[in-house]
Amino acid sequence: MDLYQKFFDQFAAKFHLLRKKYRIVGTVRLVVVLAIIYLFYKFLRTEQSSYLWMVLGLVVFFVILMRIHMSMSWKMRYQQALMELNEEEIAFIKEDKTAFDDGKEFLETQHPYTYDLDIFGSKSLFQFLNRTRSHIGKLQLANLLNKVLPANEILENQEAVKELSTQIEWRQDISALSKMAPIQSKEYERIKMWANSNTETLSTWRSILSFVVPVMLLISILGTWLLEQQFWGYLVSLLFTVNLILATSKTRDIQKEIIGADKIHETINNYSTIIRKIEKSEFKGAKLRRYIEVFSNGDRKASRELKELSDYFEKINTIANVFVMVVFNGFFQYHIHVLQGLLKWKKQHAGFVPIWLDAIGEIEALNALANYSYNNRGYCFPSVNTEAKMTFKDLGHPLINASKRVTNDIDFSNQRFVILTGSNMSGKSTFLRTVGINLVLAGIGAPICSSKASFFPMPIFVSMRLEDSLSDSESYFYAEVKRLKLIVESVKEQPCFVLLDEILRGTNSDDKQSGTIGVILKLINDQTFGMIATHDLEVCEITKDHPTILTNKCFEVEMHDDELFFDYKIHDGICKNKNATFIMKKMGII
Numbered sequence: 001m002d003l004y005q006k007f008f009d010q011f012a013a014k015f016h017l018l019r020k021k022y023r024i025v026g027t028v029r030l031v032v033v034l035a036i037i038y039l040f041y042k043f044l045r046t047e048q049s050s051y052l053w054m055v056l057g058l059v060v061f062f063v064i065l066m067r068i069h070m071s072m073s074w075k076m077r078y079q080q081a082l083m084e085l086n087e088e089e090i091a092f093i094k095e096d097k098t099a100f101d102d103g104k105e106f107l108e109t110q111h112p113y114t115y116d117l118d119i120f121g122s123k124s125l126f127q128f129l130n131r132t133r134s135h136i137g138k139l140q141l142a143n144l145l146n147k148v149l150p151a152n153e154i155l156e157n158q159e160a161v162k163e164l165s166t167q168i169e170w171r172q173d174i175s176a177l178s179k180m181a182p183i184q185s186k187e188y189e190r191i192k193m194w195a196n197s198n199t200e201t202l203s204t205w206r207s208i209l210s211f212v213v214p215v216m217l218l219i220s221i222l223g224t225w226l227l228e229q230q231f232w233g234y235l236v237s238l239l240f241t242v243n244l245i246l247a248t249s250k251t252r253d254i255q256k257e258i259i260g261a262d263k264i265h266e267t268i269n270n271y272s273t274i275i276r277k278i279e280k281s282e283f284k285g286a287k288l289r290r291y292i293e294v295f296s297n298g299d300r301k302a303s304r305e306l307k308e309l310s311d312y313f314e315k316i317n318t319i320a321n322v323f324v325m326v327v328f329n330g331f332f333q334y335h336i337h338v339l340q341g342l343l344k345w346k347k348q349h350a351g352f353v354p355i356w357l358d359a360i361g362e363i364e365a366l367n368a369l370a371n372y373s374y375n376n377r378g379y380c381f382p383s384v385n386t387e388a389k390m391t392f393k394d395l396g397h398p399l400i401n402a403s404k405r406v407t408n409d410i411d412f413s414n415q416r417f418v419i420l421t422g423s424n425m426s427g428k429s430t431f432l433r434t435v436g437i438n439l440v441l442a443g444i445g446a447p448i449c450s451s452k453a454s455f456f457p458m459p460i461f462v463s464m465r466l467e468d469s470l471s472d473s474e475s476y477f478y479a480e481v482k483r484l485k486l487i488v489e490s491v492k493e494q495p496c497f498v499l500l501d502e503i504l505r506g507t508n509s510d511d512k513q514s515g516t517i518g519v520i521l522k523l524i525n526d527q528t529f530g531m532i533a534t535h536d537l538e539v540c541e542i543t544k545d546h547p548t549i550l551t552n553k554c555f556e557v558e559m560h561d562d563e564l565f566f567d568y569k570i571h572d573g574i575c576k577n578k579n580a581t582f583i584m585k586k587m588g589i590i
Contacts, residue, residue, distance in 0.1 A: 004093075007172070008086040015079040022072045025065060032062045081176035093375075095401070102127040106142045112486070116462040116499075117436045118399075119145050125437055128399055129446075131371045133178035135185040136357050137364025144365055148443035151384045151457050157366070157445020158381045159285040164370035170281070171367050177274045178364060181267040183357065190259045191357065195350040197256075201343045202336070206246075210336045213243050217331065240330045247329035247336050254319055254339050257346075265314035268306050274360055276303035288366075294359045302356045305349050312342040369446045382442045382453035388495060389413040390529055394451040397434040398441070405449075406568040410435065415551035417524050418531040419540050421575035422555030427568040428533040429464065431555070432499045435531065436462055439497060458529070459494065461487045464501040477507065484519060491526040498523060498530035513538055524549045540574045 036058045043051035088099040103126035109115045118124045126145060132138045149157065164171055183191070202210075217239040224236055275295050279302070283289050295302040315338045318324040328334035373379070376398070390412035396405040408431065412418070422428045438448040442455050463483045480503060490496055503519060504512045513536050520532060520539070524546060531553075534540075543550040554575035558565045 003168070004086045004089040008083055008090065011079050011082040011086065015076060015083060018072055018076045018079060022069065022076060025069050025072060029062065029065045029069060032058055032065060036062065077180050078176055081179045082172060085172055085175055085179070089371075089375075100127050100130045101132075101138060103130065103138065103142055106146070111146065112490075113436060113440065113460045113462040113499075114146060116464040117433055117440065119437075119440065123399070125399065125440070129368050129372050131175060131368040132361075132364040133175055134182040134361065134364060135188050136183060136361030137178065137368075140358070140361040141365040141368055144444045145440060148440075148457050148459060149445065151386070154384055154443065154445045154457060156285070156287040157369070160287045160366050161369045161373050161445060161447070162381065163283065163285050163288060164366060165373040167370075168374060170277075171370060173277060174274055174363065174367055177270050177277075178360075181263065181270045183267055183271070187259070187264065187267065188357070191264075192354050194257070194259050195346075195353045199343055199347045199350065201347065202250075202340050206250075206336070207340060209246060210333045210340070213239055213246065214332050217243060243333050244326065244330045247333045248325075250336060250339060251319065254316060254335055257339065257342055258316060258319075259313070265310045265317070268313065269310040271357070271360060272303045272306035272310060275306060275356065278363065279303055291359055291363060295356065300349075300352075302352065305345075305352075306356065309342075309345060309349070309353075312338060312345060316342060369444070373447045376447065376449070378451075379447035380450050380452055381445075381447050382450070382455050385454050385456055388416075388456045388527070388529075390416070390455050390497075392435075392438070392448075392450050392453045392455075395434060395438060395453070396449045397430060397437065398449040399437070407449075407451075408434075408568075408570040410553075410570065412529050415547075415549060416527075416529045417520070417550050418553050419520070419543060419550060420531050420533045420553050420555075420570075421535070421537060421540060422533070423557045423575060425564075426555035426557050426566055426575075428555055429501055430568075431570065432462075432464065432501055432531060432533055436460060436499050456495075459490065459496045460499075461490060461496055462499045463487065463503060464499065477504075480504065488519070488522055491523055491528045495527040495529065498528055498532075500530070500532040502533055502535065509536075512536065517542055520550070537574055 036055055039051050039055045039058065042048075043055065091099060102122050102124055103120040104122070106120040106126070107115065114120055120126045120142070126142065129145075130138065130141060132141050217236065220235040220239055279292060279295050281288075281292065283292065316335065318328075319335050324334070329336075379398075382392075392411070393409050394407040395410055396407040406427075410418075420428055420431070434449075438450065438453075439455065439460055441448045442453070443457055443460070463480065484503065487496070487498055491498065500519070504515045507515065516532070516534060516536060516539050520542065523530070532539075540552045543552050552572070552574050553570050554573055555566075555568065556571055556575060558567070
């Protein structure tokens with residue numbers, strides 16, 4: 001937290017200094033405007049050319065001040081974004097997660113594991129990890145969490161996350177630029193639609209007229225000034241009107257090319273700046289170097305091309321400005337030339353725009369994982385093996401505060417399936433989620449809450465939090481059976497890691513016991529790894545028939561001074577103590 005506070009103080013100092021200069025420049029601009037008005041008034045009264053020259057000089061000075069003012073405004077917003085980033089990290093360390101999007105739109109009750117393991121939604125893993133600022137970055141992070149990557153991609157992500165985690169200032173620069181003008185879902189879809197839409201450049205004769213008529217108008221203006229004949233004045237009016245008609249006749253085509261997002265040129269310009277920063281980076285990891293190759297292909301530099309696109313969008317959006325539309329089009333057919341340039345750009349580069357934006361989104365997602373790694377430097381990157389070994393030392397739940405977190409060792413290498421017993425509130429479900437959530441992190445190349453670990457990437461299936469479906473007239477029991485069927489069929493195709501919590505709760509005890517044993521036997525016939533939590537101690541007896549595959553583990557509860565004590569430490573064997581009757585007596589229920 002000390003570093004984030006130091007950064008916040010630095011950026012706050014720069015912000016306040018810039019704001020002071022910004023106000024000074026703003027005041028000078030106002031004075032210059034008043035001076036221009038006054039001097040122009042003096043020129044009209046006296047017709048002395050010296051006043052006009054001073055006006056022209058001040059107009060040039062005003063334009064320079066305006067550019068300086070705009071630059072300062074951008075720098076202020078940039079420093080403010082950096083301040084907010086560090087303020088959010090300080091709040092996060094103090095247990096305030098509300099600054100970060102929770103990804104609730106990615107909740108999917110039928111997903112093999114995300115719903116059961118609280119991957120999305122309030123106080124979820126996504127909210128814990130998320131430092132993305134754009135819709136694309138958020139989408140890429142969600143896509144990562146929705147699947148387990150192949151071993152080679154996990155190793156590449158680990159390498160990238162390790163490298164980025166040490167570059168905190170670089171990461172914050174990228175996040176601040178994205179935060180200033182993020183592409184949200186509507187803008188992203190509009191940009192993709194625009195990039196994929198048909199492109200037809202202007203016809204040859206329209207292109208010729210866009211140059212010929214303005215040149216003829218210029219000659220007519222010179223004729224009016226030099227020859228002082230009425231004919232030239234009429235010709236100027238006629239050609240001005242022709243320019244305007246030719247330009248406005250393409251208004252519909254121009255509207256088609258306007259994405260419609262507010263200040264889209266600013267957003268694309270910021271993304272150009274992000275890409276330029278990436279292009280100049282000297283990464284060591286293979287994955288990060290590939291992003292540079294995506295953005296730099298021969299003479300094509302994505303940063304330069306997007307900057308040009310930003311300029312075109314800024315210019316073409318001025319068609320809504322009546323002054324620019326009438327005057328500029330009347331003299332130069334301004335929007336025809338802008339449209340021609342934009343269409344030419346689109347034909348050459350539009351296909352790359354979604355690729356470039358998706359690549360930035362992927363970097364945002366890696367940035368989020370790198371930030372998580374930096375904030376949890378005691379976590380380890382698990383080694384990836386091909387021998388189907390799964391072992392974890394000091395494994396804890398990353399979303400539980402370190403001061404309250406209890407860690408455990410667990411090994412699935414020899415006996416690959418664990419039957420877990422324990423009394424109510426002893427920690428069985430939490431431990432299942434601990435194993436599951438760390439496997440999800442390991443499966444995307446992120447560090448996990450463990451001091452040392454080795455794992456084999458495989459699909460994850462969880463049955464812990466099923467619900468009745470009134471809309472589908474589906475009972476809890478039927479929903480659970482459907483999930484179990486999916487799991488049983490999936491493990492036949494490839495090794496999977498399965499987590500089951502007290503299955504078949506909607507049946508009587510005999511059915512539940514025989515059904516649970518049947519499911520376990522079905523799973524271990526295939527190369528299934530995992531755990532099942534149960535209160536039924538009779539189920540544990542089947543480990544005697546499969547000692548090389550099944551093992552019993554438990555969480556115990558102790559009684560001290562007429563109070564229950566949970567240590568949340570996993571032990572070998574079957575649970576011996578129960579607490580349901582004690583708790584009900586304690587609460588006066590029985």
